[in-house]
Amino acid sequence: MRRRQLLQGSMVAWTAGVAGLAHSPLAGAQAADPRVRHLARWLDSIFAWPADAAASPELAALRDRAVALAAAHRERLAPLLPQWVQQARAADPQDPDGDGIWVRLNNRLFNEVAMHDIDHVSAAVDEAWLAALQRPQACRMPPTTSGWWQRRLLPLATLEPALRDVALDGEARLLARWGQQPRDGLPERPAETSKTLIEAEVLQARQDGRRSGLAMPLAGAAAVFDRDPEEPDEWWPDARCVLHRWWLQRELARPGADRRALLDQYRFGSAATALYWIDASKLPPRRADQARAYPPRALRFEVTGDVKVELAVDREGVVRRARVVERKLMVPGIVGRPVAFEDLLDEASVRVFLGSKQSVPPPESFRGDLATTTAFTKWTLE
Amino acid sequence: MSAVCRRLLLAMALALTPLIAAAQAQAVDPTLTVRARQAIRLGDIEELERLHAEVRASKARDASGQLGLEVLRRTLDRQLDGPGGAIEAYFAEVEAFTLQWAQARPRSSLAHAMHLAALTNRAWYHRGTGYANTVPPHAWRDFTAVIERAAKYAAAHAEVLRSDSTAYPVLLNIARASGAPLDRLVSIGIEGLERNPEDHTIYQRVMIGLLPKWGGDARSVERWIREAETRTRAAYGKALYALLYAEAADQEFEHALFEQSLAEWRDLREGFRDVLARWPTPEHVNRFAYFACLARDQDTWHELVERVGTEPLLRQWGSNPRQMYDSCKRWASRQ
Numbered sequence: 001m002r003r004r005q006l007l008q009g010s011m012v013a014w015t016a017g018v019a020g021l022a023h024s025p026l027a028g029a030q031a032a033d034p035r036v037r038h039l040a041r042w043l044d045s046i047f048a049w050p051a052d053a054a055a056s057p058e059l060a061a062l063r064d065r066a067v068a069l070a071a072a073h074r075e076r077l078a079p080l081l082p083q084w085v086q087q088a089r090a091a092d093p094q095d096p097d098g099d100g101i102w103v104r105l106n107n108r109l110f111n112e113v114a115m116h117d118i119d120h121v122s123a124a125v126d127e128a129w130l131a132a133l134q135r136p137q138a139c140r141m142p143p144t145t146s147g148w149w150q151r152r153l154l155p156l157a158t159l160e161p162a163l164r165d166v167a168l169d170g171e172a173r174l175l176a177r178w179g180q181q182p183r184d185g186l187p188e189r190p191a192e193t194s195k196t197l198i199e200a201e202v203l204q205a206r207q208d209g210r211r212s213g214l215a216m217p218l219a220g221a222a223a224v225f226d227r228d229p230e231e232p233d234e235w236w237p238d239a240r241c242v243l244h245r246w247w248l249q250r251e252l253a254r255p256g257a258d259r260r261a262l263l264d265q266y267r268f269g270s271a272a273t274a275l276y277w278i279d280a281s282k283l284p285p286r287r288a289d290q291a292r293a294y295p296p297r298a299l300r301f302e303v304t305g306d307v308k309v310e311l312a313v314d315r316e317g318v319v320r321r322a323r324v325v326e327r328k329l330m331v332p333g334i335v336g337r338p339v340a341f342e343d344l345l346d347e348a349s350v351r352v353f354l355g356s357k358q359s360v361p362p363p364e365s366f367r368g369d370l371a372t373t374t375a376f377t378k379w380t381l382e
Numbered sequence: 383m384s385a386v387c388r389r390l391l392l393a394m395a396l397a398l399t400p401l402i403a404a405a406q407a408q409a410v411d412p413t414l415t416v417r418a419r420q421a422i423r424l425g426d427i428e429e430l431e432r433l434h435a436e437v438r439a440s441k442a443r444d445a446s447g448q449l450g451l452e453v454l455r456r457t458l459d460r461q462l463d464g465p466g467g468a469i470e471a472y473f474a475e476v477e478a479f480t481l482q483w484a485q486a487r488p489r490s491s492l493a494h495a496m497h498l499a500a501l502t503n504r505a506w507y508h509r510g511t512g513y514a515n516t517v518p519p520h521a522w523r524d525f526t527a528v529i530e531r532a533a534k535y536a537a538a539h540a541e542v543l544r545s546d547s548t549a550y551p552v553l554l555n556i557a558r559a560s561g562a563p564l565d566r567l568v569s570i571g572i573e574g575l576e577r578n579p580e581d582h583t584i585y586q587r588v589m590i591g592l593l594p595k596w597g598g599d600a601r602s603v604e605r606w607i608r609e610a611e612t613r614t615r616a617a618y619g620k621a622l623y624a625l626l627y628a629e630a631a632d633q634e635f636e637h638a639l640f641e642q643s644l645a646e647w648r649d650l651r652e653g654f655r656d657v658l659a660r661w662p663t664p665e666h667v668n669r670f671a672y673f674a675c676l677a678r679d680q681d682t683w684h685e686l687v688e689r690v691g692t693e694p695l696l697r698q699w700g701s702n703p704r705q706m707y708d709s710c711k712r713w714a715s716r717q
Contacts, residue, residue, distance in 0.1 A: 054413075136426040143416070205471045215479035217425035218461055225475065227467035238423060246425075 035085045035105060042109055043077065046148040055142065062157045065168050070149060073175045080179050084108060087181070088333055104333025107301055107340070110274045111331075113148060114340035116174050117271035118264075120187050125170030126263050128163045132156050133266070134249050136217070139241035148272050151237070182336025187264050189342055191325070194247045194269030195232045202229070214250040217242045233275035244270035274301050274340040292352060294379065298344040305329035307349040307377050312370040317360040320370060322350045349377045410444040410453055411436070418457040427483050427493075430458075434492040438546060441580055447621070447661040451548065452583050455495075462499050473504040484539075494539045495549035501532035502555050529559045547581040550574030554587040564598055567591040568606065575613070582622065585610040589626050593634045603630055604644035611653075621660065624653025628669055636701050640677060647677035664689075668698035675710035680717050687714065 031037050047070040049063055088104040089096035120126065132138055138155035145151060153171070156164050177183060202224045205211050216224075223230045223239035230236075235243060248266045251257055275297060283296040308326035311319045324346045331338040353375060361371040411417075414433065421429035437450030444453055462480070464472045480497035487493045505528035508521050517525070533556055536543060543549040554570055562570075571588035574581065589606050592598035607630075611623040627650055631639040639645050654670040667689045674682040696703035 136424050137429070139424050140420060140426070206469065209471060209474065211471070211474055211478065215425070215482050216475045217423060218464075218476060218479065219423035221472050221475040221479075222423075222465050222468070225469050225472035226465050227469060238420075242424060 031082070033082065033085060035088075035101065036081045038102075039081045039084060039105060039109065040078070043074065046113065047074065048147045049150045050144045050146050052142050052144045056157070059142070059154075059157045061161070062153060062164065065165075066149065066153050066171075069168065069172055069175060072172075073178070076176075077178065084179075087335075091333060100332060103302060106277075107274070107331055107333035107338075110272075110277055110301075110340040111334050111338060112178050113276075114271050114273045115183055115186060115337075116178070117152070118187060118267045118339055119174055119177065119183075120260075120264070121170040121173050123260070124166050126260060128159065128167035128170070129155075130248075130252070130259060130263060131163055132159050132167065133245050134252065138245055139217075139219075139238050141238060141241075145237070148276075151241075152272075155241075186337055186339065187267075189268055190261070190265045191323070192265065193343075194244045194266045196269070197265070198224075198243055198247050198269070199232055212250065214246065214253070216246050220246055231280070233273075233280055240270065271339070273342075274344065293348070294381070295345060295348040298341070298348070298379065299381070301341055301344065302332050302381060303329055303338070303341045303344050304331075304379050304381055305345070307345050307379065309349050309353055309375050309377065311353055311358065311373050311375055313358050313361060313373055314369055315360065315366070317358050319353045319356050319358055322353045324349055325374065345379055348379075352377050410440075410442045410448070410450045414450060414453055415457050418454050419461060422458050422461045425479060427486060430483070430492065431487060431490060434490070434548070438548070443661070445661060446663045446665060447582075447625075447657065449580055449582065451578070451581060454492075455548070455551065455583070458496060459499055462496065463503055468507070470504075470507060473500070473507050476500045477504055489542060491542050491545050491548040494535075494543050495552050498532050498536055498543075498549065498552045498556060501528055501535065502552060502559065505529045505532065505559065525559075529556060532556050533560055544573070544577070547574045547578035547584060550577070550581065551583045551587045554584070554591060558587075558591040558596055561597075562591075564592055564602055579613065582614075582625070585622060585626060586629050589630060590633055593630065595634050600643045618660065619656030620649060620653035621656040622653070624650050624657050624670075627653075628673070631673075631700065637676060637706070639673075647673070647679065650677070651679065651682055664695055665698055668695040672699045672706070672710075675706075675713065678713070680714065683710070683714050 031040065049067055049070070051063070052059070055063065084105065085101075088101050088108065091104055092098065092100055132155040135155075135158045137158045140157075141151065141154060145154070153168075156167050159167065201212065206225070206229075219238045220235075220243040223235050223243070230239070244266055247269075248262060251262050251265075252259065278300065280297060283300055306328045307324055309322050310325045312321035314320055324343075327342060327345065329338050329341060329345065331341045334341070358373065358375070361373050365371040365373070414437070417429065418433055420426070421433065433454055434451075437454050440450050442450050444450070448456070462476050464476065477497070477500045480493065480500040484490070484493040484497045505525045508524035508528065509517055510521065536549075536553060536556060543553065550570065550573070553574070554567060557567055557570055567588050571584050574584040578584075585606075589603060589610075590596065592602040592606055594600065607623055607626045610626055611620055614622045627639065627643065627645045630643060630645070631637075635642045635645075640647060650673055651670075654666070654673065657666050658670065667686060671683060671686040671690050671694075674686060694703075694707050696707065699706045
């Protein structure tokens with residue numbers, strides 16, 4: 001079950017390689033600068049889409065178009081990669097070529113992918129994706145499935161050609177946004193995402209057996225209803241797709257569903273964020289005995305910053321509920337929103353306050369037994 | 383080579399071509415397991431129904447002798463059963479999923495059969511797999527309640543469930559878990575075989591219900607296995623005799639097969655030769671060698687030992703397979 005490309009130290013060790021490419025490697029792959037080569041190889045790897053002799057005509061048509069889009073994207077990015085390296089060097093004038101540059105470059109790559117996954121193009125494109133994601137075949141992955149690009153686009157194989165073209169035109173527009181620093185117009189992060197909502201629901205079901213109407217497909221149920229369940233960032237490969245799709249399908253069926261809002265929740269919840277690229281199980285476990293312990297996952301990417309938490313406090317001042325409402329994070333290598341890292345301090349920030357004793361709010365702020373207040377927590381690396 | 387020889391060879395080749403083509407046409411689609419596994423995991427009902435339609439219309443068997451329908455059913459059963467550490471919430475979701483499927487496809491025997499399989503899995507989750515005297519009383523009650531629910535569901539959808547052989551193995555499981563008398567199990571089995579005499583899983587499920595641990599006895603097992611052998615002799619020789627006693631060993635008799643059951647080595651040996659003539663898989667070779675050792679048949683052992691090779695498939699060697707295999711080697715070398 002453990003999976004995917006592993007980051008070891010600050011270097012990326014590619015398990016996928018470039019053997020499955022349907023095109024010649026990105027020009028930068030032969031560059032003299034090892035950091036440019038690294039970027040080029042990484043991009044080659046995530047855009048790989050191996051040919052599959054057993055592919056259906058729909059899948060073959062999708063692949064043809066996807067490979068062409070990726071090729072054009074690579075053409076555009078090739079001359080930009082040395083600039084990315086220069087920007088990463090400039091971010092640490094004291095030690096521009098130290099080991100930290102690898103962290104900054106990797107972080108930037110992860111963020112480009114995450115921004116692609118959560119970004120919005122048009123209502124027509126959204127509708128095309130919603131149509132694709134409501135079909136169970138959306139999560140069908142051939143055994144040759146390789147990189148992020150292929151996994152992202154596979155659901156479109158089930159669409160009628162005209163609708164598929166709409167979605168793929170949207171992809172072309174999203175690809176054209178790669179490299180912008182900072183990126184403008186990104187959707188706001190929803191208060192809850194499909195990931196947090198599924199997680200809460202699973203926890204509830206594990207505790208009291210309560211379940212919702214639409215049955216969860218077996219791939220999803222097997223991942224979450226095991227004595228040793230997988231964490232949301234470790235759902236892989238079909239469980240991840242199945243669970244988010246199941247959630248979206250069920251929510252869309254509710255009367256008055258806000259389709260765009262649900263799609264945003266789905267996109268943020270299922271996006272390939274930083275944890276997608278590492279084997280989180282290899283990280284040291286969090287220190288359960290220390291509320292202020294720095295979360296290993298955030299530490300892994302050197303994420304720091306302030307997190308604003310909304311607290312529900314009882315009349316004794318004890319925090320009964322807590323949720324993150326705002327984040328101001330700094331991530332090495334990222335200019336603008338660190339989309340790939342946005343939730344890495346959430347759980348730890350909630351843990352700081354949950355069950356803690358706060359000053360009792362004035363009586364007029366209570367609604368029933370609880371009053372709402374906010375607090376900040378600062379995360380710094382000494 | 384003379385022209386006459388060449389013509390003769392060509393004629394032979396031409397004569398064989400349709401036979402080879404027919405044999406190839408009889409093979410189970412090698413992607414069936416992967417497709418079925420993916421479809422059930424994703425909840426792709428359309429694909430599941432398509433696969434069922436494909437295998438139901440075919441008499442093709444895979445390399446080990448399993449009918450396409452049996453391969454499909456076994457693959458889906460394994461997925462419904464879930465991971466080793468599945469908790470009750472898993473079985474609740476599976477039950478809900480299969481019910482949704484059956485409601486969406488009310489004429490599908492596969493959908494209803496899978497819902498029954500989901501219910502029986504849930505019942506067994508409550509009970510556990512230990513002997514009856516190890517089951518806590520409240521677990522028995524939960525087990526019985528779910529089995530009763532399954533039996534009611536089966537009765538309510540009997541027409542569809544009995545329209546082909548698809549559901550008969552699970553119907554037999556439910557009957558056995560409900561404590562149905564042995565002759566009832568046999569009559570359900572025969573009814574299923576009337577729908578599809580090629581569905582060998584039905585023979586197996588009846589046999590399991592006749593084992594001593596389920597209230598049967600060695601004589602009932604023997605009678606049923608002889609019945610199976612008679613019914614299938616024209617097409618499969620004594621293959622069913624061997625396969626069913628091998629299953630009986632797995633399920634209950636283990637290394638004491640020849641002491642505690644009425645299995646005859648001579649018939650078992652003949653049966654395995656018929657198995658290997660049709661489905662010469664390493665699994666069957668290993669199984670045959672295991673029984674040859676158990677029966678202390680040196681000639682047969684030596685005939686098979688090279689085919690087993692140096693890496694035996696230990697799954698085929700019963701309980702404590704490594705010890706069993708090593709002791710067989712020691713025994714053979716002493717002779």
